[in-house]
Structures are given as structure tokens and as C-alpha cells.
Amino acid sequence: MFRLPTAHSTLRRAQCHTVIKAGKVVSTLPRRCLATVTHDPFRPVSRPSSRGPQWFPYEEHYESVITRKKTDKSYRWFRNVNRLAQEFPYAHSADEQSRVDVWCTNDYLGMGGNPEVIQTMHAVLDKYGACSGGSRNISGHNKHAIALEDTLAQLHNKEASLYLNSGYTANDCALTVLGSQLPGCVFLSDASNHASIIEGIRHSGASKKIWGHNDLEDLENKLKSIPKDTPKIIVFESVYSMCGTVSPIEKICDLADKYGAITYIDEVHALGLYGPHGAGVAEHLDYEAHRTERPQGTVMDRIDIFAGALGKGFGTMGGYVAGSAALIDMIRSVSSGFIFTTAQPPPIMAGAKAAIDFQRRNPQSRMELQRNVRAVKKAFREHGLPVLPNQSHIVPLMVGDSAKCQQVADILFDEYQIYAQPINNPSVPRGQERLRISPTASHTPAQQQHLLSSVVEVWGRLGLPTLRDWERDVDGKVKLDWDPARVGSPVWSNKQLDVAPRELLFDPSTSSVTLEDTRLGQ
Numbered sequence: 001m002f003r004l005p006t007a008h009s010t011l012r013r014a015q016c017h018t019v020i021k022a023g024k025v026v027s028t029l030p031r032r033c034l035a036t037v038t039h040d041p042f043r044p045v046s047r048p049s050s051r052g053p054q055w056f057p058y059e060e061h062y063e064s065v066i067t068r069k070k071t072d073k074s075y076r077w078f079r080n081v082n083r084l085a086q087e088f089p090y091a092h093s094a095d096e097q098s099r100v101d102v103w104c105t106n107d108y109l110g111m112g113g114n115p116e117v118i119q120t121m122h123a124v125l126d127k128y129g130a131c132s133g134g135s136r137n138i139s140g141h142n143k144h145a146i147a148l149e150d151t152l153a154q155l156h157n158k159e160a161s162l163y164l165n166s167g168y169t170a171n172d173c174a175l176t177v178l179g180s181q182l183p184g185c186v187f188l189s190d191a192s193n194h195a196s197i198i199e200g201i202r203h204s205g206a207s208k209k210i211w212g213h214n215d216l217e218d219l220e221n222k223l224k225s226i227p228k229d230t231p232k233i234i235v236f237e238s239v240y241s242m243c244g245t246v247s248p249i250e251k252i253c254d255l256a257d258k259y260g261a262i263t264y265i266d267e268v269h270a271l272g273l274y275g276p277h278g279a280g281v282a283e284h285l286d287y288e289a290h291r292t293e294r295p296q297g298t299v300m301d302r303i304d305i306f307a308g309a310l311g312k313g314f315g316t317m318g319g320y321v322a323g324s325a326a327l328i329d330m331i332r333s334v335s336s337g338f339i340f341t342t343a344q345p346p347p348i349m350a351g352a353k354a355a356i357d358f359q360r361r362n363p364q365s366r367m368e369l370q371r372n373v374r375a376v377k378k379a380f381r382e383h384g385l386p387v388l389p390n391q392s393h394i395v396p397l398m399v400g401d402s403a404k405c406q407q408v409a410d411i412l413f414d415e416y417q418i419y420a421q422p423i424n425n426p427s428v429p430r431g432q433e434r435l436r437i438s439p440t441a442s443h444t445p446a447q448q449q450h451l452l453s454s455v456v457e458v459w460g461r462l463g464l465p466t467l468r469d470w471e472r473d474v475d476g477k478v479k480l481d482w483d484p485a486r487v488g489s490p491v492w493s494n495k496q497l498d499v500a501p502r503e504l505l506f507d508p509s510t511s512s513v514t515l516e517d518t519r520l521g522q
């Protein structure tokens with residue numbers, strides 16, 4: 001029978017969400033946890049009963065874990081943000097009439113609302129339905145999976161690819177298989193690698209050596225220490241999404257050649273965004289050659305294994321690995337996480353393929369995104385805001401304190417209708433908490449201006465450290481490189497973007513002129 005909640009109701013106020021039980025106000029929660037308290041008649045209202053003092057106190061234990069997370073400020077609050085396909089990058093919050101400008105989406109190019117993608121998905125959904133029907137072994141393999149995997153292999157100029165249910169699963173499954181099937185294998189993993197890579201390596205049971213983030217000397221020393229005939233896999237990302245650093249791909253390939261290792265690159269945050277066809281940074285490094293033809297002997301060819309995700313620049317869902325036919329067949333044949341799970345539904349696979357096809361033909365939106373990124377970075381730096389320099393599309397705005405980081409994000413959301421996600425430990429080291437701003441191709445100059453003036457106001461109001469403060473690094477605790485010239489030129493050159501270096505846009509070689517001692521609020 002339909003059960004109505006009885007003594008439990010919620011009342012929304014201006015800045016907070018008040019929870020009332022049995023006529024009494026029992027708590028007032030900040031708006032960001034609306035999703036967890038909104039009425040749902042099917043939500044159980046009774047607490048699980050205690051099993052008695054002689055048994056393990058399960059519920060109390062769960063609560064203690066949560067309390068620990070709240071105390072060390074690593075507890076994650078979810079926001080109810082409903083992205084609007086027709087109004088990208090806007091979303092509405094719990095109130096359908098509201099509008100929030102989303103500055104932290106990974107759907108960087110708005111492909112989730114792209115008409116070609118949506119039409120393809122509609123057509124496939126109507127014809128083939130919402131479910132794949134089983135694992136790839138049991139009726140989940142179909143023409144959509146075949147076409148998508150062909151496209152992914154072509155994208156990276158590889159013999160084959162394997163599509164999995166997410167980017168996380170792709171890394172986890174592929175690395176688990178590699179580490180467990182190559183006898184005595186040693187992983188050499190960059191210190192800033194994503195959780196899915198760390199877990200994949202761990203699940204494989206193979207041994208690992210962690211090298212300093214982008215530190216080639218450290219990588220070489222570790223490679224040297226491993227016997228020649230031991231299988232070695234260098235695992236790294238092209239664009240690191242929390243700091244926006246870009247790896248020295250060619251130099252890593254040189255070391256792999258020198259020490260008989262294979263290379264595994266995660267291009268998850270570069271797909272759709274770099275390269276003439278959106279294949280990632282490895283493609284971008286031979287930009288002209290790939291733009292005109294598909295040459296042999298490129299940086300892409302030097303990479304043994306590509307890992308990717310489709311839920312970022314390609315705006316849909318899923319993950320994959322691409323490499324030699326034998327490698328892909330091995331993963332397909334032994335990976336538990338691939339074999340024993342239901343395949344993604346046909347519309348998802350078809351939509352992912354449509355997004356890749358679109359981006360291969362249309363470089364405009366990735367160029368527009370890079371122009372927006374440059375404009376935002378330049379404006380922020382000129383206003384003394386601490387943007388950590390990098391060569392990519394990520395705009396890390398440093399706060400350096402988890403509570404303040406959350407506070408900035410709350411004020412931006414509640415007062416300025418701007419959604420920028422705070423990034424706290426463990427995603428980044430303590431003391432390096434930040435807002436991770438990711439401009440999209442669709443953010444207009446007016447939206448950029450609104451972001452800038454709002455952030456400047458909040459920085460002044462809360463007295464947060466400015467760019468100058470960070471550069472001085474008073475206590476010397478946080479080791480960050482604030483010099484754009486040392487960090488290197490953006491992956492997209494001015495020529496490729498067709499922009500004049502000294503005009504509107506930020507160029508590392510001219511950065512010193514933009515660094516005024518701008519105390520905010522003065």
C-alpha cells in the first residue's frame with residue numbers, strides 16, 4: 001500500500017533547509033544537501049533496529065565513519081543540479097525556475113545536448129529500447145558496440161579497442177588484467193594518477209613504483225632499477241584534471257624505448273579537446289600531420305595503450321582501452337569486470353559514437369573552449385586571483401583551506417548562481433584545496449564577466465590569499481610552480497587557435513606584464 005510519511009516533513013527557507021519532525025525543528029541543513037532530505041513517499045522513515053549489545057554495532061559504525069569524514073572536512077555534499085540540454089551550460093537547482101551557471105562540468109563541449117547526439121540516441125532508443133539485455137557475452141553485443149569500437153580504434157590509430165561501462169571500469173579492468181597476466185610485471189605509476197588507475201594496479205596484485213608527478217628523472221631512476229627482462233608498464237595521464245598539468249608524453253616514450261617498457265596513457269580529460277580530430281594530446285603533438293593525413297610514426301603510434309572515457313568531452317557515457325588486437329582480445333577474454341556485467345544500452349553506445357564522429361569533423365568548439373580558457377585565466381590573474389598556471393583547459397583557483405573552499409562555493413552558488421565545485425582532500429593534498437573551474441565552449445563573455453566579478457567580490461569578502469600571497473609562499477609549505485613561463489606554453493598554440501599573442505589572450509611568454517600587485521578589495 002502507498003505509505004505517506006507521517007511525522008517527517010521538510011520546509012524550505014531562504015538560505016537553508018529546515019527539517020521538522022513531529023512538529024519540532026530538529027535540524028537546519030545548508031541548501032547543498034537538499035537532495036538528501038527532499039520528500040519521497042517510498043523512502044523508508046524508520047531507522048534500522050539495533051540487534052542488541054552482544055552483536056557488532058553496524059549502524060553506529062557507519063555513523064562513526066561519516067562523523068570522521070565530517071570532522072576532517074572530507075565529507076562530500078551533493079548538489080541537486082539539473083543540466084538543461086537546450087540551455088547549456090545552465091542548469092536548474094531544486095527549483096525548476098532557477099538557473100545556475102555551471103562552471104565545473106566535464107561535458108566541456110556541451111556534447112550531452114548536441115542535436116546530432118540526441119537525435120541518434122532518440123532513434124536508437126525507439127528502435128532498440130533502453131536495455132542491452134545482458135553482458136556482451138549474453139545478448140549485449142550488437143552492431144552499436146561493433147561500430148563504436150571500430151571508431152575508437154580509428155580515433156587512436158590502433159588495431160582494436162574495447163568499450164567498457166565507464167572510464168573508471170576501463171582503467172580498473174585493463175590494468176588488473178595487464179598486471180595479473182604479464183609475469184612479474186612492474187607498474188610505474190605517476191604520483192598524481194586517478195583513483196581508477198590506482199585501484200586497477202592494486203587489484204592486479206602486481207608490484208608498483210610511484211614516480212614523482214611528471215618527474216622524468218625519478219621515472220628513469222625507477223626504470224633503471226628493474227631488470228631488463230621484467231615486463232614494465234609506465235602508466236600516466238595526458239591532462240591531470242585537478243591541477244591541469246600536461247605530461248611530457250614524448251619524453252616518457254623515449255624512456256619507455258630505452259628501458260623496454262610499454263606505455264599506458266589515460267587521455268580521459270583530453271578527449272574531444274585536443275588534436276585536430278579530438279583524439280587527445282598525443283594526437284595534438286603532431287597537429288599538422290594529423291590534420292592533413294594519418295601519418296605513420298607519430299607520437300600516437302609510440303603509445304602502446306590508450307584509455308579513455310566518453311562522459312567528458314564526448315558528453316555521453318562509457319570508457320575504453322585501445323591498442324593492439326592481441327592486447328584487446330586478452331582483456332576481452334579475461335577481464336572479470338568486463339565479462340560479468342550488463343553492457344551499456346544501445347542508445348548510449350550509438351550516442352557516444354555520434355559524439356566522436358561529430359568532434360572528429362568539427363574542431364570549432366574545442367578551439368572556442370581554449371579561447372575562453374585563456375580569457376578567464378588572463379582576467380583572473382590580472383585581478384590577482386590565484387590561478388595555478390598550466391598548459392591545459394583546467395582553471396585551478398587555489399583556496400588552500402577546505403572549510404573556506406566550501407564556503408566560497410556555497411556563496412557563489414547561493415548568491416551568484418554560479419556552480420564551481422570545491423576540490424578538497426583526498427582529491428588534492430591538504431593546503432591545496434581549490435575550486436576547479438572548467439570553462440566550456442559555450443560560456444559567453446557576459447558569463448565570464450559575471451564569474452570574474454563574483455569571484456573577486458567573494459575573495460575580498462572572505463580575505464582569501466591572492467596570487468601574490470601564494471607566490472610569496474610565506475611558510476614555504478606548499479610547493480607549487482606559479483611561474484607560467486616555467487610551466488610552459490599552452491598545448492594549443494596561438495597559431496593553431498588563430499589568435500594574436502598580445503591581444504586579449506594570456507600568453508606565458510608575456511605573463512610578467514599581467515602580474516600587478518593587485519590586492520583585492522583595495
Ligand SMILES: Cc1ncc(COP(=O)(O)O)c(C=O)c1O
Nearest residue numbers: 166167168194196241268309311
Ligand atoms: C583521469 C581519469 N580517468 C578515469 C576517470 C573515470 O572516468 P568515468 O567518469 O567515465 O568513470 C576519470 C573521472 O573523472 C578521470 O579523471
